């Protein structure tokens with residue numbers, strides 16, 4: 001959960017005249033002062049420079065130094081943040097510096113602060129970008145998930161207000177808008193993180209469906225939940241087969257947001273909502289299996305994107321479809337070799353019950369045809385192979401339409417939630433040949449992320465479609481374990497750009 005009370009505002013003005021509880025300014029390596037720090041040094045008659053010469057802050061990335069009562073400066077605290085080499089100050093460094101500042105601020109008693117880090121130059125990025133990123137990065141750094149701990153991390157004097165300065169008064173309007181977008185994206189990410197971090201015994205398909213209904217009530221859009229019987233009538237034999245091994249009934253969650261013109265073709269967002277993936281009969285090894293509670297992060301990103309888009313009241317029509325189930329071993333579960341019939345009529349030989357994501361997604365794709373969407377994007381923690389191919393920095397992107405792929409890649413670059421395209425060539429399709437059915441659900445070890453997408457592509461022939469494999473990006477393992485809220489920033493940026501096709 002993020003602190004609901006964290007408020008952002010934009011302001012133009014000189015640092016030495018600010019009255020907030022803490023000023024934050026950057027220092028580059030070699031004790032090179034940023035322009036705000038230089039002004040403070042001048043206002044204090046060189047006191048700042050003198051302190052730095054004592055050697056307490058070299059300006060290396062990750063360093064910070066809290067000073068009190070600098071002479072000539074109205075503000076009682078000054079937090080200096082090391083920014084690393086000025087020449088290397090690009091997007092990642094900007095974001096790391098802000099995250100460091102947010103965490104350091106939280107450890108002070110300051111209830112509000114003015115962040116002069118937004119003045120730092122990031123090549124190719126304007127004030128709008130810097131402010132939106134500042135909001136998202138700070139909210140991300142301050143996110144915590146302690147809902148299930150008996151002792152909450154309450155702070156005696158929590159940070160309540162952050163002021164983001166801009167250089168010129170003429171930047172104020174753009175700044176306000178950037179903050180609004182940043183807040184909405186951060187709220188969507190926070191929802192996606194909460195749902196991802198919740199364990200499988202709480203976040204079940206029914207729980208996801210309830211959350212979707214709640215969200216729809218809160219923001220006044222329509223939510224429908226298709227139950228097992230509804231899916232049987234539709235012939236969703238692939239999706240239903242995955243749920244056979246579970247005591248939790250599957251759900252197909254459908255969200256409809258109407259912000260655009262009546263009758264305008266919607267964008268469809270489909271998200272894998274597998275609330276726990278044990279692999280089924282083709283069971284996974286025990287190590288780190290707990291992380292398979294994150295197998296619903298694609299679905300959570302649809303809910304997060306809807307939250308943001310509804311908060312921003314975007315003038316666009318969007319449909320969300322979240323197929324949700326567990327994948328567990330059981331006497332009634334899918335077995336290797338089983339053949340099921342999908343809603344599209346194509347028969348599928350299930351050679352590995354652990355390749356279940358594509359089984360629930362293929363029926364969701366076919367279901368989406370009824371909306372005649374302008375474009376379809378699915379998000380899924382689909383393959384370990386994608387993590388081997390790309391690691392955890394970009395999401396994998398595969399598409400049957402190059403212009404749509406480019407649009408998403410650009411949205412990801414702007415959002416700093418990047419995707420990298422892999423080839424969806426027909427050459428790979430024969431790896432999915434089955435001896436006994438129309439298609440097999442696995443294609444061997446080679447190009448595993450691609451063959452998974454090739455499987456989906458057979459169900460996405462009726463529309464422009466792109467698939468984001470978020471297996472490497474939706475959560476972090478290791479010490480800082482937790483959901484990331486990705487790819488909510490990419491999705492919301494994509495939708496924003498669809499609303500104003502000529503803006504960035």
Ligand code: BES
Nearest residue numbers: 352354355357381382383384385442471
């Ligand atoms: N949810 C997993 C993919 C996954 C695995 C994501 C590990 C992140 C980390 C998916 O359902 C799965 O099990 N995929 C299999 C496919 C294989 C059987 C073809 C995989 O990647 O091993």
Ligand code: MN
Nearest residue numbers: 277354355356
């Ligand atoms: Mn699996």
Ligand code: ZN
Nearest residue numbers: 274277295357
């Ligand atoms: Zn899975």
